[in-house]
Every structure is written in structure tokens, then in C-alpha cells.
Amino acid sequence: MPSNAFLLEERIPAGCHHALLLKRGYALRLTDLSGDGNVGLLAFNADERSERYNMADTLKAQHTHKLALGNVLYSDMGRPLLSIMGDSFGWHDTICGTTNAAMIEATYGLNDFQLARNGYYRNGRDGFLMELGRWGLGRRDLVPNANFFSTVTVDDEGNIGLSEASYQPGAWVELRAELNVLVILSTAPHPLREGPAAARTSEASRMPKPGLPYRTEARRHEHATATGNHSRRRPLHGPHQRRAAGAPRGYGRQ
Amino acid sequence: MARINAGQRVRLVDTEGNEAVDTFFFNAEDPRERYSAVDTVRRQRNVYLTTGTELVSNEDRTLLTIVDDTCGRHDTLGGACASESNTVRYAHDRKFMHSCRDNFLLALLNWNEDFSKRDLGPNINFFMNVPLSADGGLRFADGISGPGKYVELVAHMDVLILISNCPQLNNPCSGFNPTPVEFLLWDA
Numbered sequence: 001m002p003s004n005a006f007l008l009e010e011r012i013p014a015g016c017h018h019a020l021l022l023k024r025g026y027a028l029r030l031t032d033l034s035g036d037g038n039v040g041l042l043a044f045n046a047d048e049r050s051e052r053y054n055m056a057d058t059l060k061a062q063h064t065h066k067l068a069l070g071n072v073l074y075s076d077m078g079r080p081l082l083s084i085m086g087d088s089f090g091w092h093d094t095i096c097g098t099t100n101a102a103m104i105e106a107t108y109g110l111n112d113f114q115l116a117r118n119g120y121y122r123n124g125r126d127g128f129l130m131e132l133g134r135w136g137l138g139r140r141d142l143v144p145n146a147n148f149f150s151t152v153t154v155d156d157e158g159n160i161g162l163s164e165a166s167y168q169p170g171a172w173v174e175l176r177a178e179l180n181v182l183v184i185l186s187t188a189p190h191p192l193r194e195g196p197a198a199a200r201t202s203e204a205s206r207m208p209k210p211g212l213p214y215r216t217e218a219r220r221h222e223h224a225t226a227t228g229n230h231s232r233r234r235p236l237h238g239p240h241q242r243r244a245a246g247a248p249r250g251y252g253r254q
Numbered sequence: 255m256a257r258i259n260a261g262q263r264v265r266l267v268d269t270e271g272n273e274a275v276d277t278f279f280f281n282a283e284d285p286r287e288r289y290s291a292v293d294t295v296r297r298q299r300n301v302y303l304t305t306g307t308e309l310v311s312n313e314d315r316t317l318l319t320i321v322d323d324t325c326g327r328h329d330t331l332g333g334a335c336a337s338e339s340n341t342v343r344y345a346h347d348r349k350f351m352h353s354c355r356d357n358f359l360l361a362l363l364n365w366n367e368d369f370s371k372r373d374l375g376p377n378i379n380f381f382m383n384v385p386l387s388a389d390g391g392l393r394f395a396d397g398i399s400g401p402g403k404y405v406e407l408v409a410h411m412d413v414l415i416l417i418s419n420c421p422q423l424n425n426p427c428s429g430f431n432p433t434p435v436e437f438l439l440w441d442a
């Protein structure tokens with residue numbers, strides 16, 4: 001998709017937070033530039049913010065605990081907020097929530113603002129709250145989030161684990177708003193991530209213009225695969241791929 | 255809704271078997287702190303609740319611990335039934351059936367009108383069987399509970415317990431026949 005097809009592009013560094021209003025019919029593409037990223041997502045009906053993404057209703061209505069192409073993110077009022085219209089990744093986590101400051105310190109060590117200035121280690125809970133607060137929301141609205149680009153598997157006994165399949169540089173997912181949606185994002189590490197994490201850089205807020213057919217992108221994608229010019233999961237927008245190579249490193253790789 | 259003080263024990267008994275007991279907790283002193291299904295799952299690295307499970311709050315603190323369980327496992331990902339989700343899952347004519355969300359909202363608002371829908375999150379479904387599969391699936395299966403099976407918890411802080419004995423008739427979570435549950439509370 002030519003870059004001028006996007007109304008807005010934003011690169012969200014590792015560990016940060018971001019929010020945007022996605023009007024009904026507009027789409028948001030998230031791209032995991034490093035392959036090691038995680039994008040926590042909360043979604044609210046922008047016109048009635050007590051209506052919000054509901055993990056349990058999303059799971060039971062679709063008999064799934066993963067999100068993938070064709071799934072929708074249901075609100076608690078039985079309506080789709082976001083639809084997954086495109087997905088190179090295949091299995092996004094819904095059941096692990098996000099990190100907090102104590103978890104990040106236990107996993108990555110202490111690296112606060114006094115030590116590291118803006119390189120400090122951030123966490124998902126605080127990031128979500130800082131963004132929720134900007135929109136008049138708060139702790140009561142911090143419900144279980146979806147985690148894009150993180151695959152969590154469950155065995156027969158119910159034990160969970162973060163899958164190696166989560167590492168997919170260039171993976172992308174496209175979400176279409178079915179109502180006017182307030183989308184809140186956190187690029188903090190996935191809560192099951194162990195040890196010093198690799199670079200985490202996610203690119204978000206890439207909104208195709210309304211009415212731009214999603215299938216155009218899909219066909220281009222298939223064509224690229226067929227000609228062997230790109231690996232299956234490489235995104236089409238090459239310039240961003242190159243930018244990712246020079247992106248600042250995330251936690252643990254400074 | 256009832257208050258459970260730190261150190262007290264609570265037992266829920268599935269008197270006739272195959273019931274689903276939708277349950278939620280708040281910190282009694284600060285109800286903005288509440289039960290968190292995802293933090294509970296994340297801390298124990300397992301999706302099913304049973305003896306030894308610490309019920310974790312959204313502030314990552316332990317609200318209660320399950321200290322006895324003759325059923326074997328309990329769900330925390332299926333959420334509470336609601337007219338809205340019943341309509342999505344089954345049919346529009348199910349809209350006016352009774353639901354756990356109705357019970358939850360009525361109990362919350364009767365307790366204190368500072369509560370609202372915003373204070374609810376995914377709850378625990380004691381005695382309910384919601385198996386997750388290795389290929390990413392989730393389903394509501396026939397119950398594994400039976401008459402007289404129970405689960406017992408000890409409170410680590412003063413909490414409020416919110417219970418709806420599930421009136422769902424659209425899936426096997428209550429065996430298509432909701433039956434009584436017994437609620438016991440005592441000083442340990």
C-alpha cells in the first residue's frame with residue numbers, strides 16, 4: 001500500500017503508550033517492526049465510554065482464546081468494536097493482561113527516570129493509566145487488554161506459555177472500527193516475557209483512508225509472496241522495514 | 255454481596271451438582287481494587303483455578319486463596335452471562351432471559367450507588383467447565399462438578415464478595431437446570 005494511503009503514521013517506541021480516535025469505517029494497521037514487540041490494546045466506544053472491549057464476551061462468542069484474522073473484539077454490549085480485517089501473525093493473546101512496575105523491575109532490573117531519563121523502563125499498567133486519564137477514564141476502566149504479536153499457548157492441564165512463534169519481524173494486523181472507537185495502546189513487554197527483552201518497537205496508527213479496499217493490500221501481499229521478493233511475513237512497506245533496523249533498542253539491549 | 259474479613263473462610267457448596275457460581279471480589283476498603291482474571295492466570299501460569307490458586311487483584315495483590323476444592327477446577331475466562339452476550343451467542347429472543355449481569359448490577363447498586371458497570375471485570379465461574387484447547391479454542395463443556403462438591407477460600411484482606419448463582423439456560427454451564435448453592439462464612 002503506498003504510504004500516501006495512510007492518513008496518519010506514528011512510530012511508538014518500546015514501552016510507550018498511545019491513544020487515538022478511530023472513526024467507524026476507518027482501519028488501523030499495527031506493524032511489529034522488530035518481531036519482538038507486543039502491543040497491548042484497550043478499546044472503548046468513543047461516544048459512550050462505559051461500553052468497552054470485553055475479553056470474556058469476545059472469547060465465548062467466538063469459541064476462541066486467541067485473536068486472528070476474521071475475529072472481532074466485542075464490547076460488553078454485544079457489539080463489535082474492532083474487526084480483524086488482515087493479519088499476518090495468526091495468534092494474538094487475550095488472557096495475560098499487562099505488566100506493572102514491580103514485574104518490570106523483577107524481570108529487567110531497576111531503571112527509573114532518575115537513572116535513565118527517557119530510557120527508563122516503562123510498564124503496561126502505568127502506560128494504560130496515563131492514557132486512560134487523558135480521556136477521563138481511570139483504574140475502573142483498565143480491563144483485560146488484548147496483546148497483539150504475542151502468542152500464548154495452553155496445554156491440556158491449563159499451563160500457559162509465551163510461544164517462540166511470537167518472533168515475527170514485520171508482522172502486521174489490521175483492525176477496522178465498527179463504531180467510533182477510542183483505541184489505547186501500550187508497547188510494554190508481554191507479561192510472560194522472561195529475562196532481558198530484545199528491542200521492542202512497534203509501529204501503529206497507520207490508518208488507511210475510509211473506503212480504501214482492504215483487499216488491495218491483501219492482493220499485493222499475495223503477489224509479493226508469489227514472486228519471492230519478500231518473505232511471507234515481511235510487510236509491504238519497505239522503508240519502514242529499513243527504519244526498524246536503525247531503531248533504538250528496547251529494554252535489556254542498551 | 256457480602257463482606258468477608260481478612261482471615262475468614264468462605265465455602266461454596268454445589269448442592270445438586272453442575273452449577274455455575276459467578277463470583278467477583280473487591281477490596282472492601284478500596285473497591286477500585288478488584289479481582290483480576292488475567293493477573294490470576296498470569297501469576298500462576300495456568301488458566302484453571304483450584305486448590306492453591308491465589309486470586310489476584312488488579313493491583314497484583316492476593317485477595318483470597320483457594321484452600322480446598324473437591325471439584326478440581328474452575329473457570330475464570332468465560333465471564334458472566336448477560337442479555338447482550340446471550341443475544342450474540344444464541345438468538346434475539348433470549349434477550350429477556352435472566353442473567354448474571356442483571357444479578358451483579360442489582361447487587362452492586364443496592365450495596366452502594368458509587369458502583370457501576372465500570373467496576374466489573376471478568377469474574378470467576380466456580381464449578382464451571384470451560385476447557386481451552388492447544389489450537390486456541392475455548393468452549394463451554396458439560397460440568398465436572400457433582401452434588402455436594404465444594405470450594406473453600408481464605409481471605410487475605412477484607413473483601414466484598416459478589417455472587418450470582420447462574421440462571422443460564424442456553425448452555426450446559428448449569429446443566430440446563432440451575433440449582434441452589436450454599437454459601438458458608440466463618441471465622442477460621
Ligand SMILES: [Zn+2]
Nearest residue numbers: 335354420422
Ligand atoms: Zn450466568
